[in-house]
Amino acid sequence: MSSDPRTNADSDHRKPTRRTLLSALGVLPAAGGAALAMATPASAAAPADVPVALARAGSPAPSALRELHRRWSEIEDELRLVYWQTRGRYDATLRPIRVQGARGILRSAEEIDAEIDERLAGAGTRRRTAALERARTRLKGELEESCTARREREEQLGITELKHRRAALEGEAATMLDAIKDAIKRKPASSIEDIAVLLDIALREDRLLGAASFSSWFAEELPWLARLIRALHTAVPDIQFAAIKRSIPDDSPISYGQHFAWTCGERPEASGDSPEIAAAV
Secondary structure (H helix, E strand, C coil): CCCCHHHCCCCHHHCCCHHHHHHHCCCCCCCCCHHHHHCCCCCCCCHHHHHHHHHHHCCCCCCHHHHHHHHHHHHHHHHHHHHHHHHHCCCCCCCCCCEEECCEEECCHHHHHHHHHHHHCCCCCHHHHHHHHHHHHHHHHHHHHHHHHHHHHHHHHCHHHHHHHHHHHHHHHHHHHHHHHHHHHHCCCCCHHHHHHHHHHHCCCHHHHCCCCCCCCHHHHCHHHHHHHHHHHHHCCCCCCHHHHCCCCCCCCCCHHHHHHHHHCCCHHHHCCCHHHHHHC
């Protein structure tokens, strides 16, 4: 199946709409400011006007929700850095964990058991059965030796420490994300920054983006969502959307700003924006 929604027959019914987004951000009250009122499902304003209102609203003082999001984004950045540091320490001396079975490469005790059990089904004699059980023991011993050698070499290369750091960061990121969701439930959004954070969290949900993703055709495929993201970026430029940052290919040297322009950059000819909206966002 193609990853491009424009060639995916299943993508049309999964494509997010303004109603989907506003439902995902349904915790927003119409509290204070035209931008907040226009961002709520109950607003009488047209959804297409939301980016204009956000772009004119300015950036308020950082909120508690914004601080949680900032820490979460920092953890995500560090996770990406640790990933690259780990990859950079791998070398040819780091042997893979595997043993040679009778029918191919085996990489776990489960694979060894599966091969031996299959061969036992047609063993026929006690001698053959005993030989296969000895092979099971031998292969598992070789696998353990391979694991030990791998662990020792990872320790020498500093990979073990990085793996522990990565596991700790993943746990911290999950905890921070839970704290953000709890904060959303406890206190309604009160600033444009809060709206930007809520949108970033909502973008993590598959039901919001559907078959879409942040690529070169994103602004063409979902022009209304690209307009909203651009408007929030204009209003609170210090917030980097983790959902967009996460979509940068691991081997890509481009910056967040370059990737943002590439995925959410304005395309008046594709989005059908009026000159007024194009100028505002």
